[in-house]
Amino acid sequence: MKCPYCGREMACGYLYNSSQPLQWIPRGKRPSMFSYSLAEAAIPLNNEFSFFKIGGYHAEAFFCEACRVVIAKAEEKAD
Secondary structure: OOOOOOOOOOOEEEEEOOOOOOOOOOOOOOOOOOOOOOOOOOEEOOOOOOOOEEEEEEEEEEOOOOOOEEEEEEEOOOO
16 A cells, blocks of 8 residues: 555554454544443444454554554445
């Protein structure tokens, strides 16, 4: 994937969170108090979950070393 800021190739990796789905939460909002759940205002990333693997949830993300930017895809919005 090309960085939208500088056009250089981005490195692919993963963002991790062990007990809740990986999610983006707007400033001023709090994460859910419950494991395996999303905050009310959350934008969930495109998660995969493996019950038997350490690390729980993970979502693919791309990192640009030059710009120090991480980009991850959000889940498709339900209609």
